[in-house]
Amino acid sequence: MFYFIVKRTIISFFIMLAATTLMYFLTISSGDPFEDLGEASGPEKAATIAARTAAMNLDVPPIPRYFLWLQDVGHCLVPGGVSCTLGLDRTGAAVLPQLENAVGSTLRLVVVATVLALVLGVVVGIVTAIRQYSTFDYSVTFISFLLFSLPLFWLSTLLKQYLAIDLNTWLANPQFSYLTIALIGVVAGVIWAVVVGGDRRRRLTVFAIAAVATALALYLLLVSRWFVTPGLGLVGMLVSAAGIAVLWTALLAGFRRRRVLHAALAAAGVGFVGYLVSIPLLADTNWLIVLALVVVLAVVSYIVAGVVGGPFRAQAAKIGAVIAVSVSLLIVVDRLLQAYPTLSAKAGGRPIPTTGSQSANLAGTFWEINLDYALHLILPTIALTLISFATYTRYTRASQLDVMNQDYIRTARAKGLSERTVLVKHAFRNAMIPITTLMAFDFAGVLGGAVITEQVFGWNGMGKMFVDGIQNVDPGPVMAFFLVVGTAAVLFNMLADIAYAFLDPRITLS
Amino acid sequence: MSNHQNPRDDSRPSVELSEMTLQSQDTDIATAAPTRAQTDRIRTTEAKSQGRLIRERFFRHKGALAGIALLALIFLLAFSSIGFAGIPGWWNKDYDVLAARFNEGRPTLTLWPFSLGEHPFGQDVLGRDYFALTMRGTQTSLIIAFIVGLVAMVIGTTVGALAGYFRGWTEAFLMRITDVVITIPTVVIAAAVAGIVAKAGIIPFAVFLGIVTWTGLARLVRGEFLSLREKEFVESAKSVGASSFRIIFRHILPNTVGVIIVSTTLAISGAILLETALSYLGLGVVSPDTSLGKAINDNRSALTVRPWLFLWPGAFIIGIALAVNFIGDGLRDAFDPKQTRVKQ
Numbered sequence: 001m002f003y004f005i006v007k008r009t010i011i012s013f014f015i016m017l018a019a020t021t022l023m024y025f026l027t028i029s030s031g032d033p034f035e036d037l038g039e040a041s042g043p044e045k046a047a048t049i050a051a052r053t054a055a056m057n058l059d060v061p062p063i064p065r066y067f068l069w070l071q072d073v074g075h076c077l078v079p080g081g082v083s084c085t086l087g088l089d090r091t092g093a094a095v096l097p098q099l100e101n102a103v104g105s106t107l108r109l110v111v112v113a114t115v116l117a118l119v120l121g122v123v124v125g126i127v128t129a130i131r132q133y134s135t136f137d138y139s140v141t142f143i144s145f146l147l148f149s150l151p152l153f154w155l156s157t158l159l160k161q162y163l164a165i166d167l168n169t170w171l172a173n174p175q176f177s178y179l180t181i182a183l184i185g186v187v188a189g190v191i192w193a194v195v196v197g198g199d200r201r202r203r204l205t206v207f208a209i210a211a212v213a214t215a216l217a218l219y220l221l222l223v224s225r226w227f228v229t230p231g232l233g234l235v236g237m238l239v240s241a242a243g244i245a246v247l248w249t250a251l252l253a254g255f256r257r258r259r260v261l262h263a264a265l266a267a268a269g270v271g272f273v274g275y276l277v278s279i280p281l282l283a284d285t286n287w288l289i290v291l292a293l294v295v296v297l298a299v300v301s302y303i304v305a306g307v308v309g310g311p312f313r314a315q316a317a318k319i320g321a322v323i324a325v326s327v328s329l330l331i332v333v334d335r336l337l338q339a340y341p342t343l344s345a346k347a348g349g350r351p352i353p354t355t356g357s358q359s360a361n362l363a364g365t366f367w368e369i370n371l372d373y374a375l376h377l378i379l380p381t382i383a384l385t386l387i388s389f390a391t392y393t394r395y396t397r398a399s400q401l402d403v404m405n406q407d408y409i410r411t412a413r414a415k416g417l418s419e420r421t422v423l424v425k426h427a428f429r430n431a432m433i434p435i436t437t438l439m440a441f442d443f444a445g446v447l448g449g450a451v452i453t454e455q456v457f458g459w460n461g462m463g464k465m466f467v468d469g470i471q472n473v474d475p476g477p478v479m480a481f482f483l484v485v486g487t488a489a490v491l492f493n494m495l496a497d498i499a500y501a502f503l504d505p506r507i508t509l510s
Numbered sequence: 511m512s513n514h515q516n517p518r519d520d521s522r523p524s525v526e527l528s529e530m531t532l533q534s535q536d537t538d539i540a541t542a543a544p545t546r547a548q549t550d551r552i553r554t555t556e557a558k559s560q561g562r563l564i565r566e567r568f569f570r571h572k573g574a575l576a577g578i579a580l581l582a583l584i585f586l587l588a589f590s591s592i593g594f595a596g597i598p599g600w601w602n603k604d605y606d607v608l609a610a611r612f613n614e615g616r617p618t619l620t621l622w623p624f625s626l627g628e629h630p631f632g633q634d635v636l637g638r639d640y641f642a643l644t645m646r647g648t649q650t651s652l653i654i655a656f657i658v659g660l661v662a663m664v665i666g667t668t669v670g671a672l673a674g675y676f677r678g679w680t681e682a683f684l685m686r687i688t689d690v691v692i693t694i695p696t697v698v699i700a701a702a703v704a705g706i707v708a709k710a711g712i713i714p715f716a717v718f719l720g721i722v723t724w725t726g727l728a729r730l731v732r733g734e735f736l737s738l739r740e741k742e743f744v745e746s747a748k749s750v751g752a753s754s755f756r757i758i759f760r761h762i763l764p765n766t767v768g769v770i771i772v773s774t775t776l777a778i779s780g781a782i783l784l785e786t787a788l789s790y791l792g793l794g795v796v797s798p799d800t801s802l803g804k805a806i807n808d809n810r811s812a813l814t815v816r817p818w819l820f821l822w823p824g825a826f827i828i829g830i831a832l833a834v835n836f837i838g839d840g841l842r843d844a845f846d847p848k849q850t851r852v853k854q
Binding site: 011014015016018019022023026027029030031141142145146148149150151152153154157158161444445447448449451452455466467470478481482485486489490 | 831
């Protein structure tokens with residue numbers, strides 16, 4: 001393993017070197033760095049030319065110029081001595097500080113979308129594989145092909161125009177007619193019935209329950225003006241925590257072992273107490289305190305659930321920790337939602353922005369600033385998620401089907417394991433192995449795709465740096481962008497290989 | 511992967527095998543077994559070539575058939591309506607003729623009763639007929655996509671085949687080049703150079719896009735070659751003195767055709783989206799040529815006032831990409847019969 005990592009790192013280094021060479025010469029030969037000065041005249045023009053020549057080393061021939069750039073990168077790798085700038089852009093400003101600003105906003109964009117697409121895609125992919133050739137399977141197949149074929153910029157423009165503007169208008173006065181509520185209920189009922197499947201009677205039952213429950217919940221939310229002052233509240237938190245506990249237990253352990261269920265509920269109780277305790281703590285905070293809260297909750301739940309779990313200590317403790325992390329997430333979401341009314345007021349009653357990565361000059365608490373980030377993320381995340389989601393669903397489905405045809409699945413069924421155990425423990429784990437590779441590629445791809453995403457949403461990140469750099473024939477920012485994206489691609493490839501060998505013992509790294 | 515290396519011995523054991531499996535499955539209804547086995551025997555005596563099996567599997571895939579129909583329709587519409595390369599089409603307006611705007615350029619297409627009207631897709635801000643413009647853009651986008659697919663297929667197959675067959679230094683050299691190109695995201699490398707290449711015309715632009723998108727196929731083909739070169743039929747070809755060239759092209763390549771076709775199909779749908787994305791960034795097709803992406807980019811602020819300028823080219827992009835994706839899915843199912851229904 002160690003030998004493999006060393007070898008791959010050395011090879012990756014040379015690949016990056018070759019790739020930067022290629023990229024550098026493509027960039028500097030892509031146009032004339034003085035093109036925008038064509039119409040200008042007089043002393044200003046001469047001064048600009050002189051300044052640019054100095055900043056971009058244009059008086060040096062291309063090949064030594066590339067080595068000068070390499071030298072600048074080298075300063076960042078070797079500690080001490082000359083300061084690390086990653087070169088200068090054409091105005092003579094250091095590239096590194098610009099990159100540091102840009103990386104943050106681009107990562108927010110990419111990470112959230114990738115994680116969401118992964119979770120949704122895997123869940124839907126598994127369900128379609130289990131219900132192969134059902135109505136649900138066919139609909140999802142069609143939808144994912146449709147999403148697969150959507151140009152990102154086209155989808156984004158539509159989302160901006162229709163979703164954001166209409167949603168903002170609706171949020172100003174959130175009301176539905178009874179007919180709309182009923183229609184939404186019916187749609188939700190149909191979706192649930194198709195997902196759950198089964199015979200006619202079961203589908204009808206599911207449809208009725210889901211439709212009524214959705215319509216009722218929506219009605220209550222509207223009546224209580226939840227969309228104006230959202231949040232979970234004490235009761236909501238208690239119910240949600242218990243729900244999370246039951247869900248995780250159903251998925252990971254089943255209900256046959258009562259003690260495990262009790263342990264899960266105890267963990268949810270710990271989470272709820274944590275919520276109560278954290279109310280004053282989290283009035284205005286920072287990420288460190290939030291992280292500490294998550295860790296403390298996880299550890300306490302791990303212990304409590306382990307004790308309650310009795311004979312099934314190990315399993316109960318793990319589930320307890322998972323539940324605690326989920327409940328902490330819920331606490332964070334609740335906090336963000338509570339910041340909504342003030343932030344909405346600050347945004348002039350139109351809270352969902354269509355462009356940009358954050359509101360300019362926003363002063364507020366930790367939660368308001370992060371909710372502002374989150375609201376800016378809504379549209380790009382929907383667009384990116386929809387497109388990546390299609391890939392994940394297809395691959396997960398194929399992979400799960402492949403695994404379900406294996407002999408060991410038949411063996412597992414033959415020896416009488418419950419369907420849940422077969423699906424979760426024997427099939428799902430093995431089906432996820434190819435998905436790790438896909439995730440590595442997809443993440444690097446989406447990072448590169450930031451070029452388009454950021455252009456569409458007026459996002460001020462690395463993609464914008466790159467596009468501006470290309471248009472100005474300015475290699476500094478272009479190469480800085482490429483350093484990050486290329487390193488991510490190389491690194492994720494290596495991680496995928498390591499993860500592969502770790503998950504599948506038949507594969508050895510050499 | 512190695513399923514179709516020797517097409518001739520398909521039919522050999524199938525009769526006995528089907529009988530045996532049928533009987534072993536149906537032990538509890540033993541009386542029914544002989545008759546079913548008999549009918550099965552009559553059916554399986556008919557020999558089916560590998561190509562025919564693939565064709566049958568493909569034509570069972572309804573999505574793929576619908577995709578072919580849709581793609582053919584779009585092809586016909588685009589090339590017959592405004593004509594191509596000097597040959598006139600049935601549509602009487604040109605995409606670059608400015609005219610007075612009629613009813614603010616709204617589309618005159620009505621579905622019931624069906625009539626095209628004067629300007630079925632409306633007119634753009636300059637009064638150009640948008641139907642002709644969209645058709646012209648569709649032609650360009652289709653040509654680009656197919657050239658990209660072709661170029662990527664040729665380069666990817668050659669590189670992958672040479673690397674996988676010769677191993678050693680050839681492989682190390684070619685695969686390191688592939689790694690270098692893979693490291694740079696396609697959009698990025700394309701955006702860096704597309705601006706210049708696009709000015710040279712759509713054909714050089716398309717060839718260039720092909721040159722940057724071949725890497726995935728090269729890796730897949732290499733993988734296939736690595737396993738196939740160790741098979742007995744390659745060894746026997748070597749032993750009778752076949753040249754490397756002959757072994758690669760006559761013996762191994764036909765067995766990798768599935769991977770190549772499927773991957774090329776997906777490269778074509780990817781190329782449509784890549785071309786439109788680059789044109790959207792202003793780095794793609796330039797005037798006086800037009801493409802679907804460029805049409806959207808030119809009218810991107812028009813969504814609120816003239817939504818049809820934005821929606822029509824988008825609909826055609828989706829139509830083409832969707833059709834090609836479905837065809838690719840059908841081809842994958844046809845070439846890779848492993849993914850059949852789960853038996854529970």
